[in-house]
Amino acid sequence: MRRRRQRCSNPKDDAKCYIDTGGDKAGLDVQYINAIKGRGIFTSIPFQTGDFLIEYRGELISQQECETRLKRYPVRLKGFMFEFHFDGKLWCVDAAKEHESLGRLVNDDHRNPTAKMKRLSVQGKPHLCLFADRDISPGEEITYNYGDSDWPWRCKGLDEVMPLETCEATQDTSPNENIEEMVTNSDCTETTESYTKTTGPVFSPLGRAEKHCLRIATVSSLDRCASCVGPVSSSKWLGYECRECSQVWHQSCFRNIQDDNLHYLPKSSENGFRDELQSNQSDSEKGQISDECMSEFSVYNLEEAVKPANCQRVVQAVKKVSGFDDKHHTYSTPSLALKLGHTLLKINDIIHCRALMAEDDELIKSTKMFEKLYTSKSSEFVSHSALNTLSGAKYNKPSTLPFTEDVQILHRHLDKSVESAICKLKEEATPQNYAELAKVALAQVIVFNRRRAEEVSKMHLKHFNERDNAELHQDVAKGLSKTEQRLCNYFSRVEITGKRGRKVAVLLSPSMLDALSLLVLNLKNNELDQVADFLGHDIRVHQDFYRLPVPTTQLAKISKLLLTMEKGQLSSIQGKSLDEIDIEDEISFSDAEDVNSDSDDDDETAATECGTSQPVTAASTSVITEQDIDHLETVSSTVSETAPPYEGRDHEKARITIKKPWAKDEVAAVMRHFKLYIAKGHLATKSECQHCKLVEGKVLDERTVQNVRDFVRNRGIARKRQSQ
Numbered sequence: 001m002r003r004r005r006q007r008c009s010n011p012k013d014d015a016k017c018y019i020d021t022g023g024d025k026a027g028l029d030v031q032y033i034n035a036i037k038g039r040g041i042f043t044s045i046p047f048q049t050g051d052f053l054i055e056y057r058g059e060l061i062s063q064q065e066c067e068t069r070l071k072r073y074p075v076r077l078k079g080f081m082f083e084f085h086f087d088g089k090l091w092c093v094d095a096a097k098e099h100e101s102l103g104r105l106v107n108d109d110h111r112n113p114t115a116k117m118k119r120l121s122v123q124g125k126p127h128l129c130l131f132a133d134r135d136i137s138p139g140e141e142i143t144y145n146y147g148d149s150d151w152p153w154r155c156k157g158l159d160e161v162m163p164l165e166t167c168e169a170t171q172d173t174s175p176n177e178n179i180e181e182m183v184t185n186s187d188c189t190e191t192t193e194s195y196t197k198t199t200g201p202v203f204s205p206l207g208r209a210e211k212h213c214l215r216i217a218t219v220s221s222l223d224r225c226a227s228c229v230g231p232v233s234s235s236k237w238l239g240y241e242c243r244e245c246s247q248v249w250h251q252s253c254f255r256n257i258q259d260d261n262l263h264y265l266p267k268s269s270e271n272g273f274r275d276e277l278q279s280n281q282s283d284s285e286k287g288q289i290s291d292e293c294m295s296e297f298s299v300y301n302l303e304e305a306v307k308p309a310n311c312q313r314v315v316q317a318v319k320k321v322s323g324f325d326d327k328h329h330t331y332s333t334p335s336l337a338l339k340l341g342h343t344l345l346k347i348n349d350i351i352h353c354r355a356l357m358a359e360d361d362e363l364i365k366s367t368k369m370f371e372k373l374y375t376s377k378s379s380e381f382v383s384h385s386a387l388n389t390l391s392g393a394k395y396n397k398p399s400t401l402p403f404t405e406d407v408q409i410l411h412r413h414l415d416k417s418v419e420s421a422i423c424k425l426k427e428e429a430t431p432q433n434y435a436e437l438a439k440v441a442l443a444q445v446i447v448f449n450r451r452r453a454e455e456v457s458k459m460h461l462k463h464f465n466e467r468d469n470a471e472l473h474q475d476v477a478k479g480l481s482k483t484e485q486r487l488c489n490y491f492s493r494v495e496i497t498g499k500r501g502r503k504v505a506v507l508l509s510p511s512m513l514d515a516l517s518l519l520v521l522n523l524k525n526n527e528l529d530q531v532a533d534f535l536g537h538d539i540r541v542h543q544d545f546y547r548l549p550v551p552t553t554q555l556a557k558i559s560k561l562l563l564t565m566e567k568g569q570l571s572s573i574q575g576k577s578l579d580e581i582d583i584e585d586e587i588s589f590s591d592a593e594d595v596n597s598d599s600d601d602d603d604e605t606a607a608t609e610c611g612t613s614q615p616v617t618a619a620s621t622s623v624i625t626e627q628d629i630d631h632l633e634t635v636s637s638t639v640s641e642t643a644p645p646y647e648g649r650d651h652e653k654a655r656i657t658i659k660k661p662w663a664k665d666e667v668a669a670v671m672r673h674f675k676l677y678i679a680k681g682h683l684a685t686k687s688e689c690q691h692c693k694l695v696e697g698k699v700l701d702e703r704t705v706q707n708v709r710d711f712v713r714n715r716g717i718a719r720k721r722q723s724q
């Protein structure tokens with residue numbers, strides 16, 4: 001948790017302020033340094049000598065607990081254990097657990113440290129705090145002396161590093177002194193010796209006299225192979241670890257070492273449970289279960305977790321994490337219970353494969369047994385109650401629908417937020433402004449498309465860049481209504497990878513596109529591999545190019561649907577299938593729009609004859625504005641006759657809708673000819689309408705042939721609706 005910089009009268013009080021609030025100072029940031037050092041803490045503002053900087057925060061534990069944890073912690077976690085004397089006893093601050101506090105990430109520097117560790121007693125409890133040892137400029141790393149020990153990185157420079165052991169430091173026990181300097185030297189004699197031994201003078205694979213007792217282990221990206229000292233590539237995850245000193249070797253490196261001091265004992269690994277999980281796509285749930293297993297059920301590593309004998313214990317952990325209620329046999333998060341059950345089997349499978357590679361017969365047998373046991377018993381252990389809870393939750397669950405007004409408020413809010421985020425980012429390109437725009441743009445895309453957050457948030461830059469920017473082809477356009485054509489030009493369609501690798505289409509309005517383009521910058525116009533698609537003529541090519549292309553149809557149909565939903569007009573399309581939804585009814589461009597032209601010829605006439613609508617071309621439709629779309633929807637419910645005329649509006653609007661209320665005698669004239677058509681919902685052809693006009697003469701003088709056709713069509717639709 002980061003807090004604003006608080007000004008306290010002196011460094012000691014300043015430190016107390018931060019101890020009380022549990023936050024870290026502004027002006028300190030985490031930065032990744034390199035694969036060896038890992039992360040470090042850097043200043044972004046100047047600090048003066050003596051200033052309080054940061055607290056080394058973690059869990060305060062007794063010496064006994066510290067020893068227990070040191071036994072089971074993997075090497076890299078041991079580096080977070082800070083031992084010190086207080087009140088005549090040895091204590092330890094265990095900062096192994098990843099948390100937001102920055103103090104745990106401060107690195108060692110014994111030559112020119114910028115900070116000094118001091119112990120501060122607040123309400124009888126010791127706290128470890130770092131104070132500036134000299135003036136520190138912005139951009140400098142906060143470091144302190146870990147103590148006089150042969151820390152591996154000190155021996156041979158930074159690029160020849162071995163894993164480190166516990167960071168032991170300090171002593172001093174003056175209980176009444178509130179703040180005092182940590183003495184980092186005197187207590188470290190033992191550590192120094194052990195390090196001299198462990199790491200040895202050189203970083204040869206075995207730079208020491210002791211014998212190593214090796215067992216199979218997973219080499220994580222934070223471990224360094226004692227042989228090659230190199231970073232761990234994904235292909236080198238399988239290795240050996242010494243039971244005594246915790247050094248690790250890649251399996252491949254180990255094969256090249258000829259040394260009597262190395263003894264491989266083909267026993268199951270005792271790597272930390274958390275370690276394993278981390279090397280295998282850990283997530284928060286798995287973290288939870290590992291914690292639970294470790295703290296409550298004494299299961300510390302994966303091999304143990306999937307041992308048939310431990311099955312029940314792990315199940316208990318799963319139940320606990322998922323909030324199992326023993327009394328009612330229900331879960332608070334049943335889906336988590338199911339997911340964890342699935343994960344356990346996956347973990348078992350991974351270990352089984354490793355066991356196969358390591359030719360560890362014992363482990364192979366045990367993983368096989370676990371699988372069998374878990375598969376046959378899982379319904380009894382977990383799934384049964386979890387599924388019951390899930391299905392039970394479905395009953396009497398009020399189905400909530402947002403009100404139209406709420407939907408509109410949400411959309412307006414999102415629009416405004418995107419606009420302001422874009423302005424802010426254009427003004428100042430800071431990570432905060434970038435993040436703000438990213439968040440709100442993502443929310444807008446998710447809400448508009450009714451997509452799952454996980455899907456949209458994983459939209460690849462490649463997919464975005466490669467979205468189809470081509471203009472609507474005229475052959476394709478012929479198969480679409482004019483509304484659909486306009487929407488095709490208005491929206492962009494990006495295909496992303498959905499659940500189980502499914503192709504999922506996401507529609508983007510111009511404002512969403514602006515926001516995303518600003519986020520990705522350097523947007524390129526990628527010429528897709530379209531040519532390649534044409535090289536063969538299989539069914540896919542046929543579907544793509546000989547039928548009305550699916551993406552275009554989706555763009556046309558779904559965008560209308562989404563727009564209707566966005567405007568909260570869902571009720572008007574209730575009960576209709578996608579094919580049945582004739583959204584012209586809902587989003588009408590004009591009276592004169594020709595939905596079902598009988599011929600191309602008809603279409604052309606429709607566009608010009610009434611004089612209220614321009615022919616739809618890519619050029620004309622690409623200028624459609626959001627107001628246009630809004631407007632289209634505002635007029636949507638007022639189908640035809642009763643809509644007020646739009647004369648006097650600007651050209652943009654006029655081209656969309658000019659309506660004249662139908663007089664009684666006009667209606668009667670048309671009805672004389674098309675009553676039956678309307679009753680049956682049939683459309684009138686152009687020549688039939690022409691005939692009607694001719695016969696009726698003056699009464700229909702004000703109406704074009706197309707107006708008559710639209711009248712028949714709209715009345716037919718209205719009749720159909722009434723009868724439904």
Ligand SMILES: C[S@@+](CC[C@H](N)C(=O)[O-])C[C@H]1O[C@@H](n2cnc3c(N)ncnc32)[C@H](O)[C@@H]1O
Nearest residue numbers: 036037038039079080104105106107108153164
């Ligand atoms: C308390 S942690 C510090 C944070 C750590 N750098 C990280 O990214 O998690 C101590 C560990 O940092 C690394 N470390 C600290 N000081 C170092 C230095 N001067 N050179 C190389 N590694 C260092 C060692 O791996 C040590 O175990």
